[in-house]
Every structure is written in structure tokens, then in C-alpha cells.
Amino acid sequence: YDQYGEMWKYYSEQQQQPGGFSGGGGWQDLRDFGFGGLGDLFATLFGDAFGRGRTAETEFGSVFDASLDVEYPIEVSLEEAYSGATRTLSLTLQDTCQQCGGTGASRTRSGYFTLGQACPNCHGRGTIPRSRRLEVRIPPGVQDGSKIRLAGEGLTGRGGQRGDLYLIVRMRPHPVFERKGDDLYVEVDVPYTIAALGGEVRVPTLKGNVTMKVPAGTQSGQVFRLVGQGMPHLKGGGYGDLYARVRITVPRTLSARERELLQQLAQLHGTATTARV
Incomplete structure (x- = not known):
């Protein structure tokens, strides 16, 4: 409210006037505040996707991460942790749709009104699946809980910026040691x-x-x-x-x-x- 309080006050006053927003003036006034319409307003106040988080689908299930960084569990044997190893990983990330910016909606203007429909690129989901195959080097000495950072291999956000992928090591029990x-x-x-x-x-x-x-x-x-x-x-x-x-x-x-x-x-x-x- 501290940031948008005056706008909400103005919005309430417009509703009480004859015609409210029906004449289109209210929509124009919202644009004076920097919004294209109620869709822009709600996206600013509550998030583009109304709480939709970014996810990565892995062989271990869905991994939720509110930022562009992704954590991916990887099982490592004691022998691999001793000598180091190279792994090929296959995973699918749900990137932010660049066409709608993750809102899942496509906006068009008609006079004073801003009309919304499902984004034709992501079909209203707000995300686009991106499959990846990565060659990963596991350094000698990793242990349970170690993180291996792959810069720029995380989720893609607005404007094409990329987060990082963090491999979380899970040590496989050994029968001897x-x-x-x-x-x-x-x-x-x-x-x-x-x-x-x-x-x-x-x-x-x-x-x-x-x-x-x-x-x-x-x-x-x-x-x-x-x-x-x-x-x-x-x-x-x-x-x-x-x-x-x-x-x-x-x-x-x-x-x-x-x-x-x-x-x-x-x-x-x-x-x-x-x-x-």
C-alpha cells in the first residue's frame, strides 16, 4: 500500500463517480500510473504469474526454485568421488516465456481498453520447456552435500538472463568402506x-x-x-x-x-x- 496507496485511493474514487471505469477514462488514468491495465497492476502487486514458480523436471521429480537458480541432485559413488568423473546429465527446465514475460497472457489494445488472451507461445502457462544435455566434471574429494556450480545453466528469465545450475552431491553407500x-x-x-x-x-x-x-x-x-x-x-x-x-x-x-x-x-x-x- 505504501507504494500504490494513492493509486488505489484514486481507483476507489473513480468507481464512485458516475460511469466508473465504464467510459474508459479510468483505464487511461491507470496508464498514467505506468500500468497498461488491471493485468499490469496485478502482475506488479502479486507477481507476473500469480505465484507460479519456476521448476525443473529431473529424474528425481520436480525441483522448485523461486529464483533463476536450480538445484539438481546427483548420486555419486565413492570411487567417483575418489578419482573424479565425467557425467552426462539430461534435464528439462521450465524457462520463462520471452513473448509474454511469464504472465501467460498476450495483451492487445482496443481503444481505451487493454484486452488479454492466452499467450500463443506458451499457451497460457508462462513457461517454455527447454531440454538440456550437459557434460559435467565431478571433482575428486566431493562429499555428501557438496555443490557443483554450472554458471549460466539454470533457468532463463525475462530478457534472456540465465541463472546457475547447482548439482547437489548425494553419496551412494559403499559395501566395504x-x-x-x-x-x-x-x-x-x-x-x-x-x-x-x-x-x-x-x-x-x-x-x-x-x-x-x-x-x-x-x-x-x-x-x-x-x-x-x-x-x-x-x-x-x-x-x-x-x-x-x-x-x-x-x-x-x-x-x-x-x-x-x-x-x-x-x-x-x-x-x-x-x-x-
């Missing part, structure tokens, strides 16, 4: 003999298996840190670490000789075949 920031966690099976006597085991990483030394007396659940074997840092050089959590394994079946030796070991420890609780 758990990720926390730039660090990785993995379960490593260690035979009970190596856990007791010490030795070496193979540990999986995203670059391949590496050898890890296991000291004698290692306990189940113990964690060893492998420096630099985690995820690359998104900003700056270097890598996170890999944490290997020990899971001691015992054989399901024993040979007669193995059983004999284990029984002897149990007698040396005074445990026989019954463990103390």
Missing part, C-alpha cells in the same frame, strides 16, 4: 594366529590392497591408522587417512594336529577347554 569427512573406515579380518604372534595382512583401499603390519597380541576391535590412504581433500592437496578395524577370525574346522596343538596351548595357559568368564 565407511566415510567420515575425508577419512575412511574398513573392517579387516586377521587370523587368530597372526593376532597372537604378529605378522602382516592385506588391507583394501580405493587404490588397491596394501600391506599392514600387525603386532603380536593384537586384540579384536583394535584400530590401526594408515596415513594418506583416505579420500582426497576437495580444497587443497593431500588425502585423509584410512582406519583399519581388526576383526579376529578363527577357523570353523580344525585338523587333528591343529586341535592337539591348541589343547596343549590351552593347558599351558591353564584354560583347558573352558574359558573363565
